[in-house]
Amino acid sequence: MLRSPRRLWSRLVLLGSIIGPGIITANIDNDAGGIATYSIAGAHFGYALLWTMVPATVVLIVVQEMASRMGVVTGKGLAALIRERFGVLVTFWLMVALLVTDLGNTTAEFAGWAASMELFGVSKYISVPLGALFIWLLVVKGTYRVFERIFLGICLVYLTYVVAAVMAKPDWVDVAKHTLRPTLRFDAAYLSMTIGLVGTTIAPWMQFYLQSAIVEKGVRPDQYWGVRVDVIVGSFMTDIVALFIMVACGATLFHAGIHVDSAEQAAQALTPLAGRYASLLFAAGLANASLFSACILPLATAYYICEAMGWEAGVDKTLREAPQFIGLYTGFIVVGAMIVMIPRVPLIPIMWITQVINGIMLPFVLLLMLKLVNDETLMKGWTNSRFQNTVAWVTTWVMIALTVGLLVSSVA
Amino acid sequence: MPLFGQCFLSDVLKKPVLDPRGDVAGRLKDVLVVKGEPLAKVAAILVTRNRRSFLVPWRDVEMFNRRILSIRCEAESIQSYQLADEDLLAVRDILDKQIVDANGAKVVRVNDIRLEGYNGEAVLTAADVGVRGLLRRLGVERQSERFFGLLKVQLPLTLISWQYIQALSPKLKTLALTVPRQMVAALHPADLAEILSQVSRDEGRSLLTELDVKTAAGALSELESEEQVQLIAEIDAQKAADIIEEMPPDEASDVLGDLPADKAKEILDRIEVKESEDIQELLGYEEDSAGGLMTTEFIAYPSTLTAGEAIQRFKERAGRDEPMYQVYAIGADDKFVGVVALRSLLIAESTEPLHTLVEARQRTVPPDIDGRHIATLMSKYNLIALPVVGADGRLLGVVTIDDVIDRLLPAAVRKKRKA
Numbered sequence: 001m002l003r004s005p006r007r008l009w010s011r012l013v014l015l016g017s018i019i020g021p022g023i024i025t026a027n028i029d030n031d032a033g034g035i036a037t038y039s040i041a042g043a044h045f046g047y048a049l050l051w052t053m054v055p056a057t058v059v060l061i062v063v064q065e066m067a068s069r070m071g072v073v074t075g076k077g078l079a080a081l082i083r084e085r086f087g088v089l090v091t092f093w094l095m096v097a098l099l100v101t102d103l104g105n106t107t108a109e110f111a112g113w114a115a116s117m118e119l120f121g122v123s124k125y126i127s128v129p130l131g132a133l134f135i136w137l138l139v140v141k142g143t144y145r146v147f148e149r150i151f152l153g154i155c156l157v158y159l160t161y162v163v164a165a166v167m168a169k170p171d172w173v174d175v176a177k178h179t180l181r182p183t184l185r186f187d188a189a190y191l192s193m194t195i196g197l198v199g200t201t202i203a204p205w206m207q208f209y210l211q212s213a214i215v216e217k218g219v220r221p222d223q224y225w226g227v228r229v230d231v232i233v234g235s236f237m238t239d240i241v242a243l244f245i246m247v248a249c250g251a252t253l254f255h256a257g258i259h260v261d262s263a264e265q266a267a268q269a270l271t272p273l274a275g276r277y278a279s280l281l282f283a284a285g286l287a288n289a290s291l292f293s294a295c296i297l298p299l300a301t302a303y304y305i306c307e308a309m310g311w312e313a314g315v316d317k318t319l320r321e322a323p324q325f326i327g328l329y330t331g332f333i334v335v336g337a338m339i340v341m342i343p344r345v346p347l348i349p350i351m352w353i354t355q356v357i358n359g360i361m362l363p364f365v366l367l368l369m370l371k372l373v374n375d376e377t378l379m380k381g382w383t384n385s386r387f388q389n390t391v392a393w394v395t396t397w398v399m400i401a402l403t404v405g406l407l408v409s410s411v412a
Numbered sequence: 413m414p415l416f417g418q419c420f421l422s423d424v425l426k427k428p429v430l431d432p433r434g435d436v437a438g439r440l441k442d443v444l445v446v447k448g449e450p451l452a453k454v455a456a457i458l459v460t461r462n463r464r465s466f467l468v469p470w471r472d473v474e475m476f477n478r479r480i481l482s483i484r485c486e487a488e489s490i491q492s493y494q495l496a497d498e499d500l501l502a503v504r505d506i507l508d509k510q511i512v513d514a515n516g517a518k519v520v521r522v523n524d525i526r527l528e529g530y531n532g533e534a535v536l537t538a539a540d541v542g543v544r545g546l547l548r549r550l551g552v553e554r555q556s557e558r559f560f561g562l563l564k565v566q567l568p569l570t571l572i573s574w575q576y577i578q579a580l581s582p583k584l585k586t587l588a589l590t591v592p593r594q595m596v597a598a599l600h601p602a603d604l605a606e607i608l609s610q611v612s613r614d615e616g617r618s619l620l621t622e623l624d625v626k627t628a629a630g631a632l633s634e635l636e637s638e639e640q641v642q643l644i645a646e647i648d649a650q651k652a653a654d655i656i657e658e659m660p661p662d663e664a665s666d667v668l669g670d671l672p673a674d675k676a677k678e679i680l681d682r683i684e685v686k687e688s689e690d691i692q693e694l695l696g697y698e699e700d701s702a703g704g705l706m707t708t709e710f711i712a713y714p715s716t717l718t719a720g721e722a723i724q725r726f727k728e729r730a731g732r733d734e735p736m737y738q739v740y741a742i743g744a745d746d747k748f749v750g751v752v753a754l755r756s757l758l759i760a761e762s763t764e765p766l767h768t769l770v771e772a773r774q775r776t777v778p779p780d781i782d783g784r785h786i787a788t789l790m791s792k793y794n795l796i797a798l799p800v801v802g803a804d805g806r807l808l809g810v811v812t813i814d815d816v817i818d819r820l821l822p823a824a825v826r827k828k829r830k831a
Contacts, residue, residue, distance in 0.1 A: 075612030083508050088523070088549040091508075218613065218642050310510070310521025310541065 018226035019233075020148050021213035022064060024296070025206050026234030027155045029060075030241050031293035032112025032263065033105065033351055034200045035286055038242050039266035041193050042249025043258060047178035050246055052194060053239045054179065056201040060235040062391040063366070066373050066384065067207040068227045071214035073382045078211040079308035081372050091308045094368075097361055102205055102301040104354030106336035109297060111347045112290030114340055115264035119283040125341060132337040135295035139315055139329060147315065148213075154292050158241045160285040165244035167278040168270070170251035179243065195402045196355070201239070202395075203358055204365040209300035212307065221382070248282065261348075298332030359403045366396040414476040415529035420540065421502060422524050422549050423478035429459045429468075430482040437490075440481055441465060442503040445536065451574050454527065454534040458493070458501065459483075467493035476534060502536075510615070511539065512607055513572050519610045524548055526571065539577055542570025601630035609639050617646045620655075629658035632667070641670045644679075653682035661687065662707040662815065665694035694809075702786055703779030705816065706800045706809030713766060715741035715749040720762030722752075737796055740807055741766040748799060748807040750774055776801040779808055787816050 030038075041049050067078060074081060083091040113131050114124035138147065210231075219227055249266055260266045267282040299315070302325050306313035312322040319326045339345055370392055374383050384392065424440055431437040438461030446455040457473060459466045468483050468490060475482040495501070506522055513520050523545025526538040540548070544567050547553045560567050599607075604623075608616045608631060620628050620643055632640055632655060644652050644667055656664045656679060668676045668691060680688050690708045697703025711729070713722050722739065739757065741749040750770025760769050775789055776799045790798055790813060798811045 075614055080510075083521070087508055088546065092546075092550055215612070218638065220613070220642065220645070309546065310523070 018217065018219055018223060019230045020152055021210055021217065022068065022227065022230030022232075023155055023234035023237060024148070024151050025064065025210040025213070026060065026231075026238040027158055027241075028209075028289075028293045028296045029201065029203065029206060029238050030158060030245075030289055031105070031297075032109050032286065032290040033355065034242065035112070035245060035289055036263040036351075037196045037200045038245040039249045039263045040260060041197055042246035043253035043260045043266060043269075045190065045193060046250040046254035047175060047247070048183045048185070048190075049193060049197060050175065050178040050243060050250075051180070051182040052197050053243045053246075056198060056242075057235055057239040058391065059198075059395045060202055060239065061232055062388055063202055063207065063369075063395065064210055064231045064235060065228060066369055066388065066392065067211040068214050068231050069224070069382055070369075070373055070379070071211040072219050072221055072224050072227060073379050075215055075218075077215050077304060077307045078208045078369070078372075079304035081378070082368055083308045083310075085372060085375075085378075086368065090368075094361075094364070095305050095308055097357065098205060098208075099301060099305065101354055101357045101361060102297055103332060103335060104350055104357070105203075105205075106294055106297050106332050107339045108347070108351045108354060109290045109294035110336050110340040111351070112263065112286055113294060115262065116267070116283045116287035116290060119264055119267055119279075120287075128337050128340055131291050131294070132333050135291060136330065136333050138295060139299055140326065151292070151296070154288060155237070157288040158237070158285065160281045160288075161241050161248065162244045164270070164278045164281040164285070165248040165251070167275060167281070168248045168251040170247050175247055191405070195359070195405070198399070198402065199355060199359045199362070201242070202362065204361045205297065205300055205304075207365060207369060208304040209296065212300070212303050248278070294333070294336065298329050298336070301332060302326075302328035356403075359399070363396050363400045363403065366392065366399070370396070414470070414473045414532075415527065415534045416477065418526055418528040418537065419476075419478045420524050420526055420545075420548060421507070422545075424476065424481060425503065427478075427481050429457070430480070431486055432482075432484060433486075437461065437483060438466060442501045443534075445500045445502050445506070448533070448535065451530075451535040451537060453530075453536065454502075457481075457483075459490075465493050465495065466490040470533065506539075510611060511541075511572075511577050512611075512619075513541070513576060519607055520572070536574050538571040538573050540569070540571055542568055544569050601627070602634045604631035605634035608643065609635060613642060613646065616643055621647050621651055625654045625658050628655045633659055633663050637666060637670055640667050645671060645675055649675075649678045650682055653679045656691075657683050657687050660707050660709055661690040661694055662705065662809070665691045666699065666704070669695055669699060697779055698782075700783040701779060702777045702781045702783075702798075702800045702811055703808070705783055705786065706779070706811045707815070708809045710740055710807075710810040711736055712740040712742045712746075712807060715743050715765065715767035715770075717741075717766050718762060719757055719760040719764045719766065719769065722757055722766060723762070726754075726757075739766075740799060740810075741770055742807055746807060747805045748776060748801045751797075751799060774799070777811070778803065783816065786811055790816060 070076075070078065070081065076084075079091070079095070082094065110128055110132070114128050117127035117131075118124060138150075214227060248270070249260075253260060253266060253269055258269050260269055263286050264283070267279050267286060270279040270282055303313050305311075305328060306322070306325045309324070311324040313325040314322060317325060339350070340347070370384070370389070373379060374389070376383060421443070426439050426441075428436045429438055429440055438459035440457060441460040442458040443454045444456040444458060444467065445452050454470055456467045456469045457476070459468055468485065472484045473482075474484050495504075500506075502525055506525060508522060510519050510521055520539075520541040522539045522541060524540035525536055526540060527534045528537040544553060547556045547567070557567060604627070608619065611619070620631070623631070632643065635643070644656070647655075656667060659667070664687075668679065671679070680692065683691065694703065694706070694708065711726065713725065717725075726739065736754070738751050738753050741752055743749050749767055751774045752766055752769045753771060756769045756771075775793055775795065777786060777789065779800050779802060786798060789795065790811075796813045799807055800809045800811060802808050
């Protein structure tokens with residue numbers, strides 16, 4: 001199929017124009033909360049949790065592939081499909097729940113941005129307003145095309161974590177062994193960390209954002225292979241970065257027995273163990289990831305809420321054309337940034353509650369997605385294969401079980 | 413008369429439906445809608461009980477309002493009903509779906525449907541697309557009204573009269589009335605293009621194929637080139653050829669040039685020979701050169717023609733073409749002689765030959781010159797059209813100011829203008 005060089009070339013050009021949504025979505029997943037989770041996992045359990053990245057990658061690919069396939073085949077976003085199929089009531093409450101979660105997440109992103117900038121000696125009262133203004137302008141004054149290319153470039157910054165991990169000089173044979181061979185332990189700390197890792201890997205909002213971004217691109221079914229490449233590359237990139245964060249912390253903090261509670265503490269603690277540059281790279285990675293996600297999360301939320309409610313939406317629109325869209329986006333950034341700037345605000349509980357709602361929402365979103373993706377009249381021959389359904393159902397049930405387990409253990 | 417006055421669909425949905433004995437026969441699940449004059453009307457109601465659905469014809473409905481729903485027949489006597497695909501059901505097929513508001517030229521979502529009693533029938537009079545419709549569906553319209561009343565904010569009722577609604581998905585075809593179809597065709601092509609770019613590919617395709625060729629061509633010309641390609645690539649080649657034939661040759665060649673080669677050929681084969689030759693000639697030029705920007709639709713007369721004859725000919729044909737502000741005088745073998753502005757033509761003596769009327773110092777460009785250079789020339793000499801002349805002195809085409817502006821404006825501004 002790819003034998004003639006001309007054909008290969010035209011395919012590469014096509015791929016270049018299609019690629020973006022999958023990689024961007026997957027990378028935003030490694031946001032402030034994600035990096036914190038991976039750092040803590042590495043610091044407390046060493047390499048013992050590296051294996052979780054293998055199933056996480058499979059699940060991430062299967063779920064994202066479903067969302068992107070629906071986008072390509074139906075030409076509609078997930079929120080629109082849910083509204084059309086399940087009606088106002090379901091859609092409304094789903095949107096309310098996602099609104100709350102995403103607001104919490106956005107706050108967490110700004111907290112990550114503030115913390116990482118403080119490592120560089122910038123006060124949060126300067127960095128947060130400036131960062132908020134920057135991302136607001138980027139979306140309101142920019143155009144989507146330019147915007148997506150910029151983001152794709154930013155995705156490369158995530159590789160700083162790989163460099164930081166190399167600088168920590170881990171035992172690579174050991175790393176490989178732990179990645180491929182699961183270590184099963186059943187103590188509470190280990191279990192809740194596992195839930196945290198899986199939970200941070202697939203978030204509900206990602207599926208909405210991915211599907212809408214693909215619809216925006218207008219990919220045709222015959223170009224679908226390009227989307228698949230995009231999603232798979234993105235998922236691998238995300239989990240490889242996550243793996244290296246755990247390796248960086250596992251090789252240093254775990255061995256030294258240092259206890260950390262956040263990503264910025266991890267970055268600080270790296271200085272004496274892996275050198276100042278490793279620590280700076282770690283902090284730079286956190287700053288980049290936080291600001292990036294603080295931009296995309298409000299954007300995605302505004303987008304799918306408008307889509308569900310039937311309001312005009314789009315980064316190319318003005319306030320007069322799309323008041324709800326611009327209003328939601330602006331409101332999210334302002335509120336998120338303000339909460340972080342309140343002195344002594346309890347950020348850890350906010351993040352924790354957000355993660356819990358995230359976890360509770362995920363099975364619902366997955367159930368709705370499965371119902372839609374297996375609808376023959378909607379998908380016209382593009383429904384799930386048996387393998388895809390199996391993985392998706394197992395994921396859904398595992399997530400339900402994990403969430404219930406987490407709730408029970410936190411109440412008990 | 414089951415329905416007096418009006419009610420919203422959400423007011424009656426899921427309400428119990430009573431039989432003549434006053435027992436609950438089931439709950440209202442949906443209403444079957446059929447085409448009617450002048451508006452679509454309810455033909456039957458769908459009642460569900462224990463997961464089984466019954467269809468009750470409208471003549472057996474006794475009361476249909478927000479307080480009481482009742483039917484004349486016994487629950488046991490109604491046949492269980494299997495939903496057919498071709499039935500048009502208000503909840504399944506209209507509610508929550510996207511429609512085109514032909515009056516405001518935008519795509520909206522149906523939050524609720526207003527029904528009204530008319531000659532013993534219940535007709536669909538309007539779609540509620542506003543926030544009140546949403547609140548009503550959520551069952552909190554009254555409370556929100558009171559709440560916003562305290563804040564002295566009045567909640568607007570955003571209704572679109574049924575006659576301004578154009579269904580988007582093919583599902584709704586049965587409902588399509590003649591009025592909205594004309595309404596859509598009467599929209600400005602730029603508005604239509606905006607609608608096309610907002611809806612899903614399938615909906616865009618069905619909308620485009622149902623429009624008459626001329627309207628479709630106008631709308632297509634206004635779209636961004638990627639969107640043009642997407643739409644054209646999806647529709648049937650014959651239809652695509654008909655639409656492209658209607659477009660000015662320069663735009664037609666731009667669209668075809670962006671299509672995959674086999675698809676472009678398939679379409680070209682179906683275009684009239686004359687048109688197809690024009691387009692193929694244009695396809696030979698770089699997109700951002702004078703040759704790629706120019707149109708081959710221009711008016712040229714022999715330079716020996718008198719002003720009076722020229723005006724007569726112009727009247728006969730120019731009404732059908734793109735707006736023209738000048739005509740071109742050509743000599744033997746199509747050799748370019750000069751540009752004659754319409755004003756010069758009008759104020760000249762009717763016996764004067766065209767070659768005496770041509771503009772002095774008229775600029776021309778060769779076909780391979782690039783677009784930016786053309787823009788500079790047009791700006792410097794205040795031109796609205798620039799003739800493109802080949803090496804052999806033949807007039808090949810004309811670059812008009814609108815093509816140059818579209819090429820020069822950054823994509824962002826173009827998009828903003830369209831939005």
